[in-house]
Amino acid sequence: MRSLRRFLRERSAVAGVGFVLVLLLAAIVGPFLDTTPPNMIAHALIGQPQAPSGVHWLGTDLIGRDEFTRALYGARVSLLVGAAAMAVSFTIGIFYGAIAGAAGGIVDSLMMRFVDAMLSFPTFFLLLIVAALTNTFSLTIIILIIGLTSWPGLARLVRAEVLSLRERDFVEAARALGASPARLVLRHLIPNALAPVVVAAAFAIGDNILAESSLSFFGLGVQPPSPSWGNMLQDALTPQAEAAPWMVLVPGLAIVATVLAFSVIADGIRVALDTSIGQEGTGDTLDVEPAPYAAAPATAG
Numbered sequence: 001m002r003s004l005r006r007f008l009r010e011r012s013a014v015a016g017v018g019f020v021l022v023l024l025l026a027a028i029v030g031p032f033l034d035t036t037p038p039n040m041i042a043h044a045l046i047g048q049p050q051a052p053s054g055v056h057w058l059g060t061d062l063i064g065r066d067e068f069t070r071a072l073y074g075a076r077v078s079l080l081v082g083a084a085a086m087a088v089s090f091t092i093g094i095f096y097g098a099i100a101g102a103a104g105g106i107v108d109s110l111m112m113r114f115v116d117a118m119l120s121f122p123t124f125f126l127l128l129i130v131a132a133l134t135n136t137f138s139l140t141i142i143i144l145i146i147g148l149t150s151w152p153g154l155a156r157l158v159r160a161e162v163l164s165l166r167e168r169d170f171v172e173a174a175r176a177l178g179a180s181p182a183r184l185v186l187r188h189l190i191p192n193a194l195a196p197v198v199v200a201a202a203f204a205i206g207d208n209i210l211a212e213s214s215l216s217f218f219g220l221g222v223q224p225p226s227p228s229w230g231n232m233l234q235d236a237l238t239p240q241a242e243a244a245p246w247m248v249l250v251p252g253l254a255i256v257a258t259v260l261a262f263s264v265i266a267d268g269i270r271v272a273l274d275t276s277i278g279q280e281g282t283g284d285t286l287d288v289e290p291a292p293y294a295a296a297p298a299t300a301g
Contacts (some may be wrong), residue, residue, distance in 0.1 A: 006272040013268020017260035023258065027075035036066045037075045039211045039225045049244035059246040061235055067250045070227040074251065078258065080204040081143055081212040088147025090201060091153030098190050100155070101162025102181065112159065118152040127211055131220035142221055147212050154200055159191035195273045200267030206259040213255050229255050 008014060031038075042064030050060045056289075058067040100111040130145050131137075165171060171188050179187070215221030216230025224231055229251040236247035 002145065003255045003272040007268050010264075010271055013271075016264040016268070019261045020192040020265070023075055023261075024079060026070055027079060030072040031069065031076075035187070038070045038071045040190055046117060047240065049241070049247065051244075052246055058250050059244065061232075061247055062238065062240055067232075067246065069231070070162060070232060071250050071254055073227045074229040074232060075254065075258075077139070077222055077226075078209045078212060078255075081146065082208040082262075084210040085142045085146035085150065085211075086201055086204045088143060089151040089204065090154060090197065092148070092196060093151035094158050094190060094193075095156035096151065097158030098162050098185050101159040102131065102166060102185050102189055104163075105167075108159070112156070115152045115155050118149075118165065119156075123149060124211070124214065125295060127215060128218065131215055136214045137221060137223050139222070142212060145215075145235065146208050150204065150208065150211070154197065154204075157196055157200060158190075158193055159238035161196060165189050167194050197268045199266050199273065202262050202269055206262035206266075207257065209262075213251075 045060055045064030047062060049062055049064075050056055052059045053057070059069060060066055060072075064170050076187065096111065096115075100108045102113075103111075126149050127145060130149060131142075134141055134145065140188065166184075166189060174184060174188055179287060212221055212228070213230035214230045219231075219234070220226035221230055224235075232251035233248065235241070236244075236251070241247050285294050
């Protein structure tokens with residue numbers, strides 16, 4: 001509760017949460033309220049994009065499709081890919097980093113050399129290569145591509161936390177009482193290493209939205225006519241669209257605002273968790289020894 005109160009005092013982070021919730025609600029409910037299909041072409045408007053008006057709130061594109069409706073459907077794609085790819089990368093990264101840190105020695109060294117090799121490739125170019133090789137552009141494939149190429153950084157973060165935690169007293173007590181390596185990792189090390197992971201999760205969603213938009217922009221993500229913010233930007237990069245700046249502004253501002261929202265949320269979480277980690281002996285720490293290993297009270301006689 002203390003961390004929550006500290007988070008709520010971060011106005012920019014609260015505003016970011018509000019923006020994401022409004023965007024999520026609009027993405028889920030909006031298309032049902034607006035009966036205009038995202039791919040419906042107004043033949044009378046082909047080649048004559050209309051500026052924002054009471055009929056088309058955010059204007060139309062070069063073939064007469066409503067930009068507002070397409071932006072809402074694009075929000076569905078971006079939020080889904082951002083969250084699902086984060087879940088994939090974090091599942092891999094957390095367990096990989098925890099196992100490497102807990103094992104130590106040659107196992108840790110070999111596992112982290114593989115991580116170093118993965119990190120030596122620029123992530124975006126790795127995404128492009130994998131997307132081009134798969135040549136399949138369903139949402140599931142896009143989520144897997146992004147998730148399976150973005151976990152190494154998290155693995156290093158979790159490993160560093162586990163290396164610090166495995167020498168703590170409560171871990172030594174659990175080990176002395178016969179806890180198996182699997183129990184040490186799942187019951188003690190991973191739960192106590194989650195504080196920086198939560199911060200990284202919020203940043204990762206924004207990064208994944210950028211990755212999906214970039215892939216779609218280059219034609220390796222969501223394929224037309226299905227709308228996404230990335231391929232909406234791609235549609236705007238034509239000479240005929242120079243007189244229709246809203247075609248760039250609508251998806252561009254949507255990407256910037258959403259990524260910024262997740263960034264300020266992550267920063268708010270970081271501040272809340274940093275200030276909630278007290279000094280030893282204050283009773284306000286994240287690394288509280290599990291109850292089963294607390295010292296037993298002295299008995300009389």
